[in-house]
Amino acid sequence: MPMINRIAEFQQEMAGWRQDIHAHPELGFEENRTADVVAKLLESFGLEVHRGLAETGVVGVLKGTPGGGSIGLRADMDALPIQEQNGFDHCSRHDGVLHACGHDGHTAMLLGAAKYLAETKNFSGTVSF
Known part of the structure; x- marks a missing residue:
């Protein structure tokens, strides 16, 4: 199956992850819940997970076929000290804290x-997330 088609199949799942993270924003070095969510998901995908990097950091390691190099893909998880003024279902549940710059x-x-x-392992080398 083409990559774009497979990813489209779990687009709603990804939207749910984003909405959950958005609803539970945490300031820098306080992202304990978010780190737990990320680590559990990475583990469920079969990645080797390392916790506690720079306090709340999470790294998932995925190995493809032998012979390739290594690459790291990263995202920030922290939110900002801003009051959310939206009324949608997944708005911030933490007074004065908001994902306002896309980290969710x-x-x-x-x-x-x-x-x-993790599903396809159609690469050589190692990817760290």
Whole structure:
């Protein structure tokens, strides 16, 4: 199946991850819940997960076929000290804290890439997320 078609199949799942992260924003070095969510998802995809980097950081390692190099793909998880003024279902549940610059979306997209690559393993080398 073409990559774009497979990713489209779990687009709603990725949107759910983003909405969950958006609803539970955490300031820098306080992203404990977000780190837990990310680590559990990476583990469910079969990645080797390392926790506690720079306090709340998470790294998932995925190995493809032997012979390739290594690449790191990263996203920030922290939110900003801003009051959200939206009324949608997944608006911030934390007074005075908001994902206002896309880190929730970046994290969800990176999780989507990890899920796809873990399913297909159609690469050589190592990808760290």
